[in-house]
Amino acid sequence: MQDHGAARLERLDPKLSLTLRDHVHKALRMAILSGRFAPQEKLNERQLAEELGVSTTPLKEALRQLETEGLISTLPRRGIVVLYSRTWAEEMILARAALESMIAHLAARRIDKAGGAALHATIASMAEASAAGDAGRLIELNGVFHEQIHIASQCLYLARLIERQRFYDEGTRRIIHSDPDERARALAEHKLIAETIAAGQVEAAERAMRDHVVRSGEHYLGLVFTDRARAAAAD
Structure with a gap:
């Protein structure tokens, strides 16, 4: 289902600041479960933040949640990679x-x-x-x-x-x-x-x-x- 020519993440509304972490988490999780990121693909925090239209703070929090769910992992010398396969x-x-x-x-x-x-x-x-x-x-x-x-x-x-x-x-x-x-x-x-x-x-x-x-x-x-x-x- 991956389309390399299309944006994989939808930009989020900055007005949702009170629950922004949850929205970022949900958007990233859905993107992973939809196959928009390949197994073992390295995630670039700055690029993800830009695609979502948010700062890196809620993004980092969302990534920590995804790691506890087992969908991603932080590996030595590789950074954050997608585990879902x-x-x-x-x-x-x-x-x-x-x-x-x-x-x-x-x-x-x-x-x-x-x-x-x-x-x-x-x-x-x-x-x-x-x-x-x-x-x-x-x-x-x-x-x-x-x-x-x-x-x-x-x-x-x-x-x-x-x-x-x-x-x-x-x-x-x-x-x-x-x-x-x-x-x-x-x-x-x-x-x-x-x-x-x-x-x-x-x-x-x-x-x-x-x-x-x-x-x-x-x-x-x-x-x-x-x-x-x-x-x-x-x-």
Whole structure:
């Protein structure tokens, strides 16, 4: 997906000074997850600050956050480099599939009628957003849907483990939900997940969730890494 002729970062509004670090952090993280920076690419702080239209102070703070998330690293004699790669992303997808499928398993065992009704209501809203092509609303509802499943599961330990996946989930959803075909596939998969959980079908719910996370993850890998490789080969 990398386009060497286009700006990789959007300039930020200086008026957002109270939350500027967060905006810089989010913009950089999304750029990395979108494949706009190649694995092992060295990041130039001054150049990044200029592209974003900010000073280096919020940039440095944002870079520290990205390092704690494992997306970048400061290496001796090399400076700041991007760690995020196809292998890294594949591991994240498999980790999320394992955790989310277990949470769906427990949700199917523990959900009550109110929880099932809430899932079906969210699916109805997702169908409306999908028909309207409202990717932003779909991303929001996707988060609500998975949160409802987490609540129904009554998980404590697994919920803590999956917390570190949230930044990755948001970033990948923004990429894949721009595709109308993907929105349709995801909606069908979410419907199946909701139906199996609400019906208490433990094994089916676990399988439906795992299949959904893996398939959508593979679609994301193809968009980000295959397209980027093609673009690089064409240069």
